[in-house]
Amino acid sequence: MAYLVSEHGERFDRRFLAASEQKLADVILAALPDSVTPLRLTKIGVIGGVVAAAALVGCRSSLAWLPVFVAGIFLNWLGMALDGPLARRRNETDRRLDFIGQTNDLLSQVLLIVMFGVSPFLSLQSSLAVLACYLLFSAYNYVRTIALHARPMSYIGLGPTEFRILMAAWPFVAHTGGIDAATNDAAARLDTAILILAAIGVAGLAVKALSDARQISEEE
Incomplete structure (x- = not known):
């Protein structure tokens, strides 16, 4: 996620x-009982991702799977977005658990x-x-965070939560x-639009990388 820093040193999430x-x-977090641990939240997030993925496949046969998909996305957010904050809230921070959480978030x-590519809502190409x-953006985010010792950046205001809402x-x-995606021309037009947007996104990332490289050079 990206932050702005004010003249007083305060950070604002963009x-x-x-x-x-x-x-x-x-x-x-305030309402969670002590029996709910950060690791348990991570597991809930993984289960939510698997449920949502299965529901996308189920939508090929019936749109009745859509509520299950939304519920899975919510569980995925609940687990993956709150496991870290819960650990910090309880002073239970652990690099191993942080690694597990980040990895499972990426994989989910x-x-x-x-799975969107095998659903009726998006072609496999898209x-x-x-x-x-x-x-590509995730990899650069990690590289940038390490190289610049910076907070993870967002993309035009979009972070993991916004991305889940879009999904x-x-x-x-x-x-x-x-x-x-399987039957009509609208899907083909959508493919073209997504490929164009993807190209624009990659070009924007390249510009951002050049800007960051210039910043590193100036600091040296």
């Missing part, structure tokens, strides 16, 4: 939903993006294009727009 998410997270997102961009909303948008 994600669209950062403030709202923090308030909701605080309410949920990859699984969901790929899902692979989205996956390539997601992995949860897309099946409804696609269904309303009459998009069926």
